[in-house]
Structure formats: C-alpha cells, structure tokens
Amino acid sequence: MQHASLNPIFASVKSTNSRYFIELAFDGGAYHGWQIQPNALTVQQVLDRALSTLLRQSIHTVGCGRTDTGVHAKQLYAHFDVSHSAALDDTDRFLYQVNSLLPHDIAAKRLIAVADDAHARFDAVRRSYEYHAHTRKDPFLHGRSWLLREVPDVSAMNAAAEILQQYEDFSCFSKSHTQVHTNLCRITDAEWRWVGDGQLVFYISANRFLRNMVRAIVGTLMEIGRGEHAPEYMHEVIRSKDRSVAGTSVPACGLFLSEVTYPYL
Structure with a gap:
C-alpha cells in the first residue's frame, strides 16, 4: 500500500x-x-x-x-x-x-x-527467515542454532526446497486451529547454504508465513536430508494439505526473523 x-x-x-x-x-x-x-x-x-x-x-x-x-x-x-x-x-x-x-x-x-496510515503488519511485502543448524558441538552456538546428530544431504534438501516455490497453499505446514483467513503464501527463495565450519543455514522468503510454517518446512526437509524420503516427496506433503503428513517442527532456538521489507522504507 x-x-x-x-x-x-x-x-x-x-x-x-x-x-x-x-x-x-x-x-x-x-x-x-x-x-x-x-x-x-x-x-x-x-x-x-x-x-x-x-x-x-x-x-x-x-x-x-x-x-x-x-x-x-x-x-x-x-x-x-x-x-x-x-x-x-x-x-x-x-x-x-x-x-x-x-x-x-x-x-x-x-x-x-x-504516515498516519502506515502499518507494520499489513504493509510488509516480504519477510525472510533463517534457520541455523550446526553439525559440531559449539558452546557459542547453544541457544541460537540446532545441533544435528548427523550431516544431512544438503543437495537433496535443496532439490526439495525448490519444489516449495511451485505452490501457494501451505496448509500442510500450518499449526492447527490458527485464526487466519487463508493458507496461501508466495515463497520466492528457499535454499540451504554452508556458512562456516559445520554450520548450515536455511534461507527462506515469502510475502507472508503461517504460524509454525518455517519450522515445519525445515523438519520436513531434514527428513529428506536424512534419506527418509526422496526430494519429490515434498509434492506429496504439500498436496496433502495435512499437517500430520509433514515433518516434525524443529526446535525454535535456530529460527531467526531476518528481514522485513516495505515499499516505503
């Protein structure tokens, strides 16, 4: 606006x-x-x-x-x-x-x-999150990153993450009984990257996110990264529109709201 x-x-x-x-x-x-x-x-x-x-x-x-x-x-x-x-x-x-x-x-x-009608929630056109994980114990990452028990297959997770951009209805990743009018979101970026020695970050951007959505997406991608499913399984998860089909939500400690974009800032 x-x-x-x-x-x-x-x-x-x-x-x-x-x-x-x-x-x-x-x-x-x-x-x-x-x-x-x-x-x-x-x-x-x-x-x-x-x-x-x-x-x-x-x-x-x-x-x-x-x-x-x-x-x-x-x-x-x-x-x-x-x-x-x-x-x-x-x-x-x-x-x-x-x-x-x-x-x-x-x-x-x-x-x-x-301006008097500027609105922090409704005027935001893009939101970005980061999910931080690490594969080697590090006391300085405790509370701000999730320690993984094994190194996941990042290429498989990125193949599955690309599928997210083909859909808009993400009911499968929404927390139950939330008071929202729509589960439609437009994801524009979704990618895992190694950022340091044993540190892995998932970057995702969209016009809006559902409650618990990013943590549920990461949980699903981690199942794929552990070899429990092929990357194409992401199609099945999204089309199901069923939260129980998606992966378990990962710990909150690794999640950061990283950027909020407005047309006038």
Whole structure:
C-alpha cells in the first residue's frame, strides 16, 4: 500500500498523534514470543513498558508479525502512535534512552516517522527467515542454532526446497486451529547454504508465513536430508494439505526473523 501526500518514509505533517516505526533485534530465548499474552513474558510487553516509561504515556505497539516462544529476530518492525513528546525530537538520544530501559537481549535500532496510515503488519511485502543448524558441538552456538546428530544431504534438501516455490497453499505446514483467513503464501527463495565450519543455514522468503510454517518446512526437509524420503516427496506433503503428513517442527532456538521489507522504507 502506497501512502500519498508525503514522502512515505518521513511524515512531514504532524497530527495530534504521530505514528512511528521502531526497528528491533532480539534474542528470544527468555521470551514467550513477540505478542502480549497473560501470565507470560513477551517481547512486546517489555517494549511497550519501556516506551510508555520514556514517553510518559500509554504506548501500544503493533508488530509486523508474531514470533513463537524462543524464536529470535535480527529485524522486526513495530508501529505505535504517540502524542508529541520532547523525547522524540532527537532520534539518537531517543534510541539511547529506550535502549537503557530495555534488557540486554532486546535492542532498538531505528526510529522512523511514517504516515498516519502506515502499518507494520499489513504493509510488509516480504519477510525472510533463517534457520541455523550446526553439525559440531559449539558452546557459542547453544541457544541460537540446532545441533544435528548427523550431516544431512544438503543437495537433496535443496532439490526439495525448490519444489516449495511451485505452490501457494501451505496448509500442510500450518499449526492447527490458527485464526487466519487463508493458507496461501508466495515463497520466492528457499535454499540451504554452508556458512562456516559445520554450520548450515536455511534461507527462506515469502510475502507472508503461517504460524509454525518455517519450522515445519525445515523438519520436513531434514527428513529428506536424512534419506527418509526422496526430494519429490515434498509434492506429496504439500498436496496433502495435512499437517500430520509433514515433518516434525524443529526446535525454535535456530529460527531467526531476518528481514522485513516495505515499499516505503
């Protein structure tokens, strides 16, 4: 969605309430995902509290999507509306102050004034995830990568990953009983790459993702990589539209939301 009447990145005319995007990065190990929920600590809860304290008014953020318990983000955007506050006049100082209120595992990276109708969730046109795995025990990867018991067949997994781009209905990878109107997604990239000594990363991008979708895809690809199925099995999984046919979801620790793209940022 394009926003007329101003340069879409920076709102040139301020109303009583102004809208901002805030870019974040976080280690999700200590949190029950992004979205606020009762009786559980979440990233959104901690961020809203820090912003409300700094801006001296009640702030409620809207995220670009939800991450599950233990999932990390290299880049996540949220928007919020705020009455004028002197704390917003100096962006660098604002980031310094809000980061001083946030715990060590959440970082505010950018503050961007946007049009009043800009929306962190609905305006995103592309989302990218990374799934990190490693084949050799490494204490510095614990909590941020999945330790594999054996080296998978990466060429077979990539052959199966290419099949993902031939389909749009990914009901087979969706968590049950989710409140979504459609299971259609357009996957534009899906590839495994070796990135270091024994480290393997799955890169995937789409216009949108279903809940638990990436972890279920990785679980299915790992079954193929272990030789339990041929790459062509991916056709059968997708056409089934049945979550029980796909592989088991892999651990959350290896999953990162890596990039969110907007037409005006």
